[in-house]
Amino acid sequence: DSGVTQTPKHLITATGQRVTLRCSPRSGDLSVYWYQQSLDQGLQFLIQYYNGEERAKGNILERFSAQQFPDLHSELNLSSLELGDSALYFCASSVEGLGGASSYNEQFFGPGTRLTVL
Amino acid sequence: AQSVTQLDSQVPVFEEAPVELRCNYSSSVSVYLFWYVQYPNQGLQLLLKYLSGSTLVKGINGFEAEFNKSQTSFHLRKPSVHISDTAEYFCAVSSYNFNKFYFGSGTKLNVKP
Numbered sequence: 001d002s003g004v005t006q007t008p009k010h011l012i013t014a015t016g017q018r019v020t021l022r023c024s025p026r027s028g029d030l031s032v033y034w035y036q037q038s039l040d041q042g043l044q045f046l047i048q049y050y051n052g053e054e055r056a057k058g059n060i061l062e063r064f065s066a067q068q069f070p071d072l073h074s075e076l077n078l079s080s081l082e083l084g085d086s087a088l089y090f091c092a093s094s095v096e097g098l099g100g101a102s103s104y105n106e107q108f109f110g111p112g113t114r115l116t117v118l
Numbered sequence: 119a120q121s122v123t124q125l126d127s128q129v130p131v132f133e134e135a136p137v138e139l140r141c142n143y144s145s146s147v148s149v150y151l152f153w154y155v156q157y158p159n160q161g162l163q164l165l166l167k168y169l170s171g172s173t174l175v176k177g178i179n180g181f182e183a184e185f186n187k188s189q190t191s192f193h194l195r196k197p198s199v200h201i202s203d204t205a206e207y208f209c210a211v212s213s214y215n216f217n218k219f220y221f222g223s224g225t226k227l228n229v230k231p
Contacts, residue, residue, distance in 0.1 A: 043221040044221070109154075
């Protein structure tokens with residue numbers, strides 16, 4: 001158990017709908033990262049938040065958005081869902097470092113939310 | 119920009135045999151390198167990492183990897199695999215401030231009895 005929790009475990013919805021995925025980081029971790037794992041795209045970094053602020057962006061679609069709340073949990077919102085959005089969505093958390101080998105902090109991954117769009 | 123290539127999508131191997139999972143990266147700047155393992159229906163778990171120093175890195179579960187800057191490789195090895203090593207393995211590269219991780223496409227290791 002990594003200490004990162006994600007809800008729900010599974011989500012089945014229809015095209016055009018909107019869903020919200022939730023992530024609670026490990027106690028004390030200030031950074032949250034979202035990843036998408038699909039069969040055709042592999043594992044892709046979507047976005048990072050640090051202490052409530054967006055820190056880095058990856059291959060995140062405009063239909064997707066995220067936020068991190070004062071209690072440090074994060075939500076990933078996916079709207080206008082398409083069949084191709086079906087994937088496993090992972091959240092990870094870490095204690096943010098300032099950069100460089102001496103400040104590395106491991107990312108701990110949650111178990112993921114499996115989204116199926118029908 | 120960074121990218122990672124894992125040439126082998128699947129590697130079948132018999133129990134107690136050695137295994138090498140290949141990873142090559144490309145980057146215009148210094149990077150940090152990682153191997154993660156994903157067991158069925160689970161999240162990713164860090165196996166080992168290269169940040170600096172010795173190019174031979176030892177990780178959990180008897181795995182090790184060697185950073186080769188001239189060949190831009192970071193191959194993962196284990197001298198004797200177990201059935202329990204059956205999983206998917208991902209090589210990843212990170213930027214200097216660990217803001218972005220780029221993962222390879224993964225290699226499925228299938229250990230047969």
